[in-house]
Amino acid sequence: MRKGVASYEPVNVAMPLAKKLQESIRENGRLPDGVELRKIVGEVGGEEICMGRGVSAFRAGEVVGVILPGRDRITVELIPAEGGIGEALEVVAYQDHDLGAFIVEIVPASDIEYEGNIGLEPVIIDAESLELRSTPVLGSFEEEREGAFLVIDRKTHGRWKESGKLDVCPICGGKLIWEGEKAYCRDCGYGIRVVKE
């Protein structure tokens, strides 16, 4: 785990991973291949623990990730290293031909077992223009004195603001309280901070 990066819970890896997948798809107009996916996993702090031709696994902080290959679909299972399958998340990326879009979603790995609240908006990328059709609020987590923060860039903040949902926590759907460039969620305990550029 890189210094200052918080990867204690699956969501800490899921959100930066979904953001990197979004960027890769918008740049290349397709899903990342195996080599690109390994690079992305490394960028979100993942260290390979088992690389096979089939299933491969990595560890990022307190989270274990398992990449399940598929022909037109990328599935990454994120499981707490300490157990607790009820908190496991799945990041899924695929092309929806009916919608004419690429989708990147963060969903509970098990709907029945999941204990948290998941308020994450899916990434929907127009397959033709590669423009975003949704307003996902994704970023990376950083540990600060006041706790763990989801750090988002100005572009993401701008889109989020336009959507009129600035008071809704992008992590859990709870109510956010803003203080300047920082927001706090009482429900999930995470803070949100807009990066200074």
Ligand SMILES: [Zn+2]
């Ligand atoms: Zn929250």
